[in-house]
Ligand SMILES: Nc1ncnc2c1ncn2[C@@H]1O[C@H](COP(=O)(O)OP(=O)(O)OP(=O)(O)O)[C@@H](O)[C@H]1O
């Protein structure tokens with residue numbers, strides 16, 4: 267048997283993947299056509315969180331570098347793309363305290379271009395931040411990224427001639443529909459999954475397990491950490507752009523640490539390092555969050571009035587996180603990835619009679 | 625041109641001089657041993673050569689260029705691979721993946737090409753798989769290829785670490801106590817393996833080892849360190865009878 271077969275996709279796997287993706291996209295299409303407005307909004311939310319979580323997982327899970335920046339990245343992406351898609355007239359009307367600086371005031375770009383630029387700008391920010399941090403092994407990444415989040419918020423609040431300050435940006439065109447959001451999710455998952463499965467992914471995992479040994483086998487740990495961080499930031503920034511054109515109003519207080527916390531919960535529940543896990547957990551947490559909305563609303567049970575407790579969902583999520591950390595440290599997937607071989611073996615092990623009397 | 629040479633290497637940690645004025649040259653295909661009591665500074669010499677410590681003083685030449693102070697990954701790509709005294713595998717990766725990753729440093733395709741799986745990347749990936757299969761077979765670990773490397777017994781972990789180092793394509797291999805924790809029959813196998821690999825790949829070996837029988841049999845030349853100082857050097861037979869060496873070892877016990 268050739269050893270490599272265990273790592274490679276064969277014809278069957280590729281066919282299965284294509285079919286499943288097609289079926290899934292068709293289901294989404296049906297949901298888009300026949301679902302209620304509320305339902306499509308939840309699904310769009312799901313897609314955005316899948317993309318954000320999978321890209322966050324690349325640096326935190328796969329590479330094992332503890333970044334706390336995804337909210338800041340989403341904010342940069344959101345502001346960048348929104349400033350590009352708004353028409354000069356809209357911008358002039360929005361920026362009432364201080365006018366928007368030239369050339370942002372006259373630029374008007376299509377959505378897709380604005381997303382790409384949002385991604386690039388965000389990746390560049392990550393590059394600038396990563397450079398000094400990863401020179402010293404990356405131990406300070408958490409602190410630096412946390413600080414960076416604050417800086418972004420302060421800048422968003424105060425650089426009025428770019429961000430419009432606390433007023434934020436309103437009237438962003440609602441470009442993000444099912445197609446855009448799921449397009450973003452599918453492309454992000456596809457590309458990051460491929461990266462993780464490639465030789466580069468192996469090097470990133472090696473860094474996560476042992477930096478010293480990685481260097482000993484010729485892996486430039488600095489370069490690879492930079493790579494993971496900037497790629498992660500790129501998709502995080504694009505996700506921010508998608509998000510901005512979904513909620514259509516953005517302000518500095520939208521991108522708080524809560525967003526990062528949510529994503530952290532998702533990738534921990536999914537299993538740090540597993541792209542598959544991040545997708546599954548993003549689904550669960552976003553849908554779960556909707557279902558749990560009940561606990562924050564006032565309830566009438568048998569004539570009894572229970573007032574809703576705002577923030578209760580966060581408490582529940584935190585509890586779930588703590589329980590996962592204690593009882594299921596490896597999350598849903600561990601650091602495993604889904605593969606057809608793995609799935610087929612799982613199914614067959616269920617079908618096989620137990621007890622060795624085969 | 626010398627193949628490999630250290631001149632006046634010194635390493636100080638605060639007030640402690642771990643290695644003092646160390647000189648060594650190695651010819652192509654040579655097997656040299658580095659011995660000495662615990663704490664003599666042997667591993668520190670490896671760490672300087674392999675790019676983990678910038679020497680406090682002295683220079684290191686390899687293949688005609690200075691490599692002292694270079695980063696470890698660059699030293700590796702120039703052709704020096706090492707193993708660690710306390711085995712450093714990627715425990716959560718499979719045995720096969722441990723060897724695969726050793727080829728990554730030579731990959732020419734960018735991450736972008738890897739993401740898109742361009743023809744060039746695929747060609748390189750094929751090559752990477754072949755090499756990994758080859759080196760696993762070389763150390764006799766093909767049958768455990770898909771096991772988690774952290775779950776292997778000790779002796780096999782040592783051999784895997786050698787396969788991984790070999791897969792980076794070195795000309796000089798630094799082995800830090802490769803026989804530690806092995807039973808006598810494993811030690812003999814290791815000896816045969818190393819001699820065979822040396823022949824086949826034209827390797828030079830620098831070996832640290834406490835197992836005297838092993839080191840005396842495999843090395844053509846030995847260097848003895850004590851408290852960072854070189855106290856003796858020569859052929860195994862000469863070293864065995866050197867009064868200073870005997871004293872250093874006995875004094876320790
Ligand atoms: N990074 C470091 N910082 C401070 N001191 C160090 C460092 N590395 C090694 N030393 C000290 O340098 C001396 C030499 O250590 P080294 O590990 O090189 O010895 P060794 O000959 O490999 O010993 P052993 O046979 O026990 O492995 C020791 O006293 C050790 O404590």
Ligand SMILES: [Mg+2]
Pocket residue numbers: 666667668709
């Ligand atoms: Mg040592």
